[in-house]
Amino acid sequence: SAVISQKPSRDICQRGTSLTIQCQVDSQVTMMFWYRQQPGQSLTLIATANQGSEATYESGFVIDKFPISRPNLTFSTLTVSNMSPEDSSIYLCSVGQGRIPYGYTFGSGTRLTVV
């Protein structure tokens, strides 16, 4: 299965600023996904990112707040913009590989604290 390198591992940010999270995959993958896990909650899908097309955002998430780039088949970034303390969460990228149904692999996660 794919190996995903996610950076940064953790960060503490001031409200009103933005943070960009990077995911690098060791093989080419079609589907990449970004999730948020708020404290004490389960994982919620933010968006699905396919190379060469705009990301598909889930209900409750908008591009202005969570812009995503997917410049090639091994890399993606998620930016958390104009942060508030409510954005404090773990952010995870994931890839789907192989034949459908996919095996899904997760990055190591980014723990974001907004103060």
Place this chain on the structure above:
Amino acid sequence: EDKVVQSPLSLVVHEGDTVTLNCSYEVTNFRSLLWYKQEKKAPTFLFMLTSSGIEKKSGRLSSILDKKELSSILNITATQTGDSAIYLCAVDHLANAGGTSYGKLTFGQGTILTVHP
């Protein structure tokens, strides 16, 4: 609305006990059900289930899917303190946006398992 529900939400047991975690789902265009273990940040894969009634085993862990009842169970026998974690159930299914279908995972709330020595 697509939904995955896990029970119990938390469970405290002693080493050596056997536990059963439950997952039920209501989704459109089901593809598979997955179980993950989350200890720190990243969920680690346990099982993928696609066919009803076929048990998957890995050591002390086993899982089975019932597509008629839209549910799955995860069993852990002879629990150890290292089994303490959040266990997540997720369903892979097709969703639609703007006339385009795409696969997505919908997660349950998770079961927090604590195993005491």
